[in-house]
């Protein structure tokens with residue numbers, strides 16, 4: 487079974503309502519491959535989620551950038567999975583390295599969130615990735631395998647999970663992983679899934695790449711056999727996001 491190309495736009499903590507309207511109108515007017523070829527999901531900050539959902543073309547979806555680890559209640563500042571479901575938000579990004587590193591989210595905490603969000607019916611973009619120090623010490627696979635294992639320990643149904651490999655050293659730095667570096671980790675991650683979760687999950691789970699993806703480097707990355715799409719930060723706020731969506735056609739003849 488083919489893995490449909492997936493392009494996520496993580497807007498992070500950016501945007502005013504005017505800027506958000508502008509990005510959405512660029513997306514709404516863009517001519518891009520059909521839904522059969524590419525799944526497009528944009529992730530605005532919480533405050534703009536409902537607004538973006540109401541304006542966005544119907545073949546694109548929205549994602550939250552985080553959600554609370556369990557049922558809502560007395561957790562000031564948090565947003566629960568149930569609330570997202572109630573608003574009709576289908577996706578959530580969990581385990582982004584900015585949250586792992588700046589907010590000390592551990593592998594287990596991220597995995598708890600993934601399991602809870604899935605149990606409530608959300609689809610999850612689960613992020614993994616190593617720091618520069620970890621890469622340079624040769625522990626890239628140990629790190630991403632541990633992050634993935636924490637999730638696999640709690641999740642048996644991977645149908646609603648997209649795994650995002652985002653090397654921390656490539657995020658927002660302009661220092662993109664080479665296509666060979668991305669392919670190597672994606673291949674190893676798929677192998678890890680095959681050996682530890684199962685052949686079916688390994689064959690069908692989309693593993694997308696994130697880290698300084700832009701309109702110029704996306705095609706070569708998309709051409710890698712184990713790269714099933716992208717999670718885009720900075721460039722998702724610019725018109726070149728449309729070119730990144732179009733890179734899905736590289737896979738068309740798979």
Ligand SMILES: O=C[C@H](O)COP(=O)(O)O
Pocket residue numbers: 496582652656657658659660696697698699717718719720721
């Ligand atoms: O979630 C997206 C990643 O953090 C990539 O961000 P970036 O494209 O700005 O490097």
